[in-house]
Amino acid sequence: MHDALVSRSGYHKEIDQALGDDFLRRTLDTFAVAYRANRAAVFKEVDEKGLIKKVADAKDYACQHMEELYAKFKAEAEKRGVHVHRAKDAADANRIIAEIGKQNKVKRIVKSKSMTAEEIHLKTALEKEGFIVDETDLGEWIIQLRHEGPSHMVMPAIHLSRYQVADDFTKVTGEKQDTDIQRLVKVARVQLRRKFIAADMGVSGCNFAIAENGAVSTVTNEGNARMVTTVPRVHVVLAGLDKLITKIEEVLDAVQVLPRNATAQRLTSYFTLMCGAGQCNAEGSDNGRKIMHVVFLDNGRTQIAKDPLFKQIFRCVRCGACANVCPVFRLVGGHKMGYVYIGSIGLILTYFFHGHDRARILVQNCIGCESCANVCSGGIELPRLTREIRSRLNAEEGNPIEGTLMSAVMKNRKMFHSLMKFASFSTKPFAGGSGNARFMRHLPMAVLGKHGYKALPALAPKPFRDKWAEIMPRVQNPKLRVALFAGCAQDFIYPEELEAAVKVLAAKDVAVDFPMEQTCCGLPLEMMGQRKTSIDVANQNMNAFRGGNYDYIVTLCASCASHLKHGYAEILDGTTSMLQAQAFGAKVIDFSSFVHDVLGLKPEDFNKSDQKVTYHASCHLCRKLNVHDAPRELIADAAEYVPCEEEEVCCGFGGTYSAKFPEISAQILNKKLDHVQATGASRLVVDCPGCVMQLRGGAEKRGMHVKVDHIAELLAENIKK
Amino acid sequence: MTQQELVEAFSAKAQAVNAVVQEVPHMAAALQYVVDVCANKAPAEILADEPETQKGPLGPNKQPTRVQKIVAAPQLAEEDFAALAKLCEEKGFLCLRDNVRKYLAGIDVGVGLAELGVAASGTCLCNTDNEDVRLSGMISEISVLLLKKSAVYPDLPSIADKLRERMGYGEPTYSTFITGPSRTADIERVAAVGVHGPLELHIILLED
Numbered sequence: 001m002h003d004a005l006v007s008r009s010g011y012h013k014e015i016d017q018a019l020g021d022d023f024l025r026r027t028l029d030t031f032a033v034a035y036r037a038n039r040a041a042v043f044k045e046v047d048e049k050g051l052i053k054k055v056a057d058a059k060d061y062a063c064q065h066m067e068e069l070y071a072k073f074k075a076e077a078e079k080r081g082v083h084v085h086r087a088k089d090a091a092d093a094n095r096i097i098a099e100i101g102k103q104n105k106v107k108r109i110v111k112s113k114s115m116t117a118e119e120i121h122l123k124t125a126l127e128k129e130g131f132i133v134d135e136t137d138l139g140e141w142i143i144q145l146r147h148e149g150p151s152h153m154v155m156p157a158i159h160l161s162r163y164q165v166a167d168d169f170t171k172v173t174g175e176k177q178d179t180d181i182q183r184l185v186k187v188a189r190v191q192l193r194r195k196f197i198a199a200d201m202g203v204s205g206c207n208f209a210i211a212e213n214g215a216v217s218t219v220t221n222e223g224n225a226r227m228v229t230t231v232p233r234v235h236v237v238l239a240g241l242d243k244l245i246t247k248i249e250e251v252l253d254a255v256q257v258l259p260r261n262a263t264a265q266r267l268t269s270y271f272t273l274m275c276g277a278g279q280c281n282a283e284g285s286d287n288g289r290k291i292m293h294v295v296f297l298d299n300g301r302t303q304i305a306k307d308p309l310f311k312q313i314f315r316c317v318r319c320g321a322c323a324n325v326c327p328v329f330r331l332v333g334g335h336k337m338g339y340v341y342i343g344s345i346g347l348i349l350t351y352f353f354h355g356h357d358r359a360r361i362l363v364q365n366c367i368g369c370e371s372c373a374n375v376c377s378g379g380i381e382l383p384r385l386t387r388e389i390r391s392r393l394n395a396e397e398g399n400p401i402e403g404t405l406m407s408a409v410m411k412n413r414k415m416f417h418s419l420m421k422f423a424s425f426s427t428k429p430f431a432g433g434s435g436n437a438r439f440m441r442h443l444p445m446a447v448l449g450k451h452g453y454k455a456l457p458a459l460a461p462k463p464f465r466d467k468w469a470e471i472m473p474r475v476q477n478p479k480l481r482v483a484l485f486a487g488c489a490q491d492f493i494y495p496e497e498l499e500a501a502v503k504v505l506a507a508k509d510v511a512v513d514f515p516m517e518q519t520c521c522g523l524p525l526e527m528m529g530q531r532k533t534s535i536d537v538a539n540q541n542m543n544a545f546r547g548g549n550y551d552y553i554v555t556l557c558a559s560c561a562s563h564l565k566h567g568y569a570e571i572l573d574g575t576t577s578m579l580q581a582q583a584f585g586a587k588v589i590d591f592s593s594f595v596h597d598v599l600g601l602k603p604e605d606f607n608k609s610d611q612k613v614t615y616h617a618s619c620h621l622c623r624k625l626n627v628h629d630a631p632r633e634l635i636a637d638a639a640e641y642v643p644c645e646e647e648e649v650c651c652g653f654g655g656t657y658s659a660k661f662p663e664i665s666a667q668i669l670n671k672k673l674d675h676v677q678a679t680g681a682s683r684l685v686v687d688c689p690g691c692v693m694q695l696r697g698g699a700e701k702r703g704m705h706v707k708v709d710h711i712a713e714l715l716a717e718n719i720k721k
Numbered sequence: 722m723t724q725q726e727l728v729e730a731f732s733a734k735a736q737a738v739n740a741v742v743q744e745v746p747h748m749a750a751a752l753q754y755v756v757d758v759c760a761n762k763a764p765a766e767i768l769a770d771e772p773e774t775q776k777g778p779l780g781p782n783k784q785p786t787r788v789q790k791i792v793a794a795p796q797l798a799e800e801d802f803a804a805l806a807k808l809c810e811e812k813g814f815l816c817l818r819d820n821v822r823k824y825l826a827g828i829d830v831g832v833g834l835a836e837l838g839v840a841a842s843g844t845c846l847c848n849t850d851n852e853d854v855r856l857s858g859m860i861s862e863i864s865v866l867l868l869k870k871s872a873v874y875p876d877l878p879s880i881a882d883k884l885r886e887r888m889g890y891g892e893p894t895y896s897t898f899i900t901g902p903s904r905t906a907d908i909e910r911v912a913a914v915g916v917h918g919p920l921e922l923h924i925i926l927l928e929d
Contacts, residue, residue: 027909045841046841080892138908155907157908158909158910160908161909181908183782185905186781188916189915190768190782193768193917194769194770197769215894221904221905221916222907226859230855230895248881248884253878255877256877263906265738266734267842267898269738269904271844271898272897272898273888275894276891276894278850279893281853
């Protein structure tokens, strides 16, 4: 069990170690790519979004009726000879299970996999009470031999190589073991069979506890859970209260999602429904019946169920998909991307189950790319919840200095914008390059340290807002009236992207306005957990665009767009500004969708160039706004579109994330640039100035001959007048 | 989908997860299949102590093997079991109807009856309330399930009511959905078949 995550420097040291682990990197990389394709293939056969919605609804209902379902389950299970217990916390659960063991004169215990048992450190607790405890899931057994914790909720030993496993198995058997994986698996078969037979008690987890008939279920591949629940005379089931579910249909829906999401299987080898204390011919059984206990764990769950936002974490079915698609997990592995629970949900559950100390640094390690939310079995808004925890931690414990400073500046638009202009002036001596490729060229590496992986952009000599009066187009008989939302990066670093957009819009008879009172969208503040100021800023922006009677509010930044469109309504939920936020959000649209879907630009609107252009899909565009085709079709209209590998995987920017975890950001960027290079394209376009900053800076640092631009610039160059 | 199409879909999905699917005309042919499978396999390894059992040479996992092979078929109807026992006797196999717990170290073939099949995933639902039935599907090196073609359903939601009925009474039940042999990808994500359960799963499709 690692605990370096309570100190920032310790955590970064661990991350460096993980990044230096070539085996881990290669394994997770191969997995990430294969998983994506395999998952898509098995989901094609079912209605993915429909099933996810069903899981979410069923689990939401169960969460709101937890006590009622518990009472029903208890009555039904007891009718069928099962003893039902309720533990208020980890210590209580461990005590109850140890008591059951003692009452039944148990010496040896076999366990099948249970994340809830990991949550309460059950094995350690039982060993302290003198029981001999053996894990029987292959991965769990391996990490038990190594005294480690799981690094994935479904594949607990994914961080280990066959060589490490062979060494461990050599030690435990006292015989030299082959490194062939098929043989290693059989070592477990042979070694653990005796343990199943010798065990007096089996402890299993529980995927679903069905209230209508008091049944518990397990979903497994190896067959160890069947052995654990069948061979010993005593069976203890450990289940979080969140595992309660109303009826069979809901379980049947959920198991169509869970294995598909976990391991891209249609169904696992074994899915069992154990309904009551059944037949057991083991010596010492209860007259031919199993001695069966179900222990429900609260450990804060009844409190979480009352939280209007966080109650949705009970939709989690522990499939691990949030880790499978996470670009950070892919680099650093589960031991650095969670404590006991792994992946995005792990960051959140750590806060609730394992203390704010362990969560404080961990919750920073979400890049906010939304990949997890996009695949979650229960449709949990994972990155949003992570940001919410950051802001709760700040509210509980005071702001870190960076956040406080940022808030102080952002609260006051004039001060913020004056500072940006001053920064442009004062950094002039460091700036170099020409045209739109302006970089800070003269910063000493000592200043940059880990941040030196990309060339940093220089601020524009003149921000967009100061140019607006000169460039504002006069459109006769406009067909639409739109307002531009600039976002900080384009206003102060890349005003030419906005100028390009204005050119395209004006060419298609759209009247464009630029409300001067607009400021930062507030997403960086959210990422830093600065909720109060982020609300101030949201209100400022909504007021800036009020009264303009615009048809649309167009923004060229996918992150700003998703925050303006969805984020404002989330952070203002329950306030008097909520309706205003929804109305405001309804008008917000990203640039590509606007010109493609609303203006309906077609191939004939462009002088198609023969330039080879590839694309990077910004996270917030493809996952928060669900825009996929518009930019690709636009590129193909204006130039030769060359698709790129892993086009919809994050570039590693993540706003303030890249400043907090430059070592991770750099690695994600490198992978992305490798893919871009492989396309042979001479230009890369994106829908977000943050991605431009990251990718252009990285390409510059690597000396790549690829021009990185906003898509608006490509379109403006090739649009027919 | 017609019943025939459901059966075909079932077979394809089951084979995709390494199950062997075999159509046979009647029960006698199914029993013959069981005996043939047992005859053609290497004797089961004995994975734990069984003091009174005669032990043969070491198997692939360096464990002693059974001299007398074992077939367990606790779920078969009386006359079918008698027929199987006779075939086994001719081959010198031990044929069990109960007491499977005595042989937890491992048996050769376990025969079970699938209550129904699920086409969408190539899954068999087995009524494993009886401990001998459950064990024979778990500790056998080859698990053989007999499934009536008429009992193949399209997907999991379509069997919800059948399950509810099974689990609705006060009597305890243990329902097992089986999709392929036991497997793992816990080491380096490399797929491996045959962990704690059967190394092979054979599904025999029976005409009604």
